Amino acid sequence: MSLVPCRACGYQVDTSALACPKCGATDPGHKISRQQRNVISTSIQVVIIAILLVWGGSYLWRTVVPMAKELLGKPQTEQSR
Numbered sequence: 001m002s003l004v005p006c007r008a009c010g011y012q013v014d015t016s017a018l019a020c021p022k023c024g025a026t027d028p029g030h031k032i033s034r035q036q037r038n039v040i041s042t043s044i045q046v047v048i049i050a051i052l053l054v055w056g057g058s059y060l061w062r063t064v065v066p067m068a069k070e071l072l073g074k075p076q077t078e079q080s081r
């Protein structure tokens with residue numbers, strides 16, 4: 001455990017401290033706040049979900065759409081008889 005100056009007031013706080021004991025700033029030992037870290041992790045999750053959606057969407061497009069066309073095409077051939 002090491003002491004670092006609080007990013008808000010400069011008071012020496014432990015790096016693992018959740019809040020500065022002097023000014024009450026959250027994550028005093030870290031340069032980015034917890035909210036900023038949440039925003040970063042959320043944006044990373046959004047990017048991963050978007051990649052999965054694009055990949056899954058193209059997979060579905062290549063497999064489900066031909067199947068659907070085949071299923072939709074069958075009744076039409078029966079009706080034409």
Ligand SMILES: [Zn+2]
Binds near residue numbers: 007009010011022
């Ligand atoms: Zn402080």
